[in-house]
Structures are given as C-alpha cells and as structure tokens.
Amino acid sequence: MPTTPTPFDYEAALLACARGERFALRALYEREARWLLGVALRIVRDRARAEDVLHDAFMQVWDHAATFQPALGSARGWVYTVVRHAALKAVREPGRMQVMDVTELTAISDARQRDAGVEDDRALDTDSLERCLQRLDEARRACVVHAFVDGYTHEQIAQRLNTPLGTVKSWIKRSLASLKECLA
Structure with missing residues (x-):
C-alpha cells in the first residue's frame, strides 16, 4: 500500500532559516532545487548561469528569511519569487542581456x-x-x-x-x- 508523502512545511523551514538553522536551508534546497533551477534556466537560458543564479538566490533566502511575511503569501511562493527575481536581475545586467x-x-x-x-x-x-x-x-x-x-x-x-x-x-x-x- 503506497504511503502519502509527508507535506513539507515551507513556512517552518523559512522560520528556521531566519533563526540560523542550516538544516532548514538544506531541506529547502533538496526539496526545490531541481524545479527552481528550471525556473532560472528558462529565464537566463544558460545552465551554468542558472546554477549561479540558484546559488545566489539561496543565499538571499538564507540572508532574508526573516523578512518573509505569511500574510502576504505562501512561503514556497516567496522562495520561487526570490529565484525568479534573481534570474531576471541576471538577465537585465548591462552587457549580458539575452534574447x-x-x-x-x-x-x-x-x-x-x-x-x-x-x-x-x-x-x-x-x-x-x-x-x-x-x-x-x-x-x-x-x-x-x-x-x-x-x-x-x-x-x-x-x-x-x-x-x-x-x-x-x-x-x-x-x-x-x-x-x-x-x-x-
């Protein structure tokens, strides 16, 4: 009989990141990295650059997790927004714009x-x-x-x-x- 996977608590993970608990960032990364890399890759159109964007975005998640406000949206959505904005910023850098x-x-x-x-x-x-x-x-x-x-x-x-x-x-x-x- 198949078991239902335990739902991941994104909000708790962000709160743990805000407290400096590294395991929470690792858990977020392990849970979402492959999908977030896809988001970044679709925007920057270069795998190495997308990996850099993802790394930078996770550093931003770590540094700014305390700014997450549950009343404004989901924790998972917040993480995806951080990655999306990091990718857009990378594309918009002068001299690096790609069509x-x-x-x-x-x-x-x-x-x-x-x-x-x-x-x-x-x-x-x-x-x-x-x-x-x-x-x-x-x-x-x-x-x-x-x-x-x-x-x-x-x-x-x-x-x-x-x-x-x-x-x-x-x-x-x-x-x-x-x-x-x-x-x-």
Missing part, C-alpha cells in the same frame, strides 16, 4: 521531464496545470507563460505578441481566473 525565444509551451514540464521517474507529490499538480493551460486559447496561454515562466513584463509581452497592452493585461487576468477555476 529569449519561446516557441512552445514546454517550460512547465522541463524539470519534470529531466527528472522522469522521480515520484513526487507535485507530479499531479504539474499534470493538472499543463492540462488546464492547454484549455486556454493559444494567445492567452502564451501571455501567461511569458509573464510567469519567462519573466516578461506586460509591455514586453504586448510588443512580442504585437497586441495592445490593455488586451494583454486582460488576457492574463482572465487566464489566471480560468486556471484557478480549472485547478480547484
């Missing part, structure tokens, strides 16, 4: 495909998210992927898709509502 070419919706499953065969409680969530994303109109799906996977601003998405800014904002808002409903 990202997004032609398909593959970013969400990249990490899962690399780790095929690894059982995790997030596999169902990834499959559900992919299924729900596929239900979106192609242009709306592209807006969501550009915004939340590639880290583009609404203005960059509007330029890239040659679509009015207000339309892009509206599509993203409606698409997120649809995804929330689909995943519920």
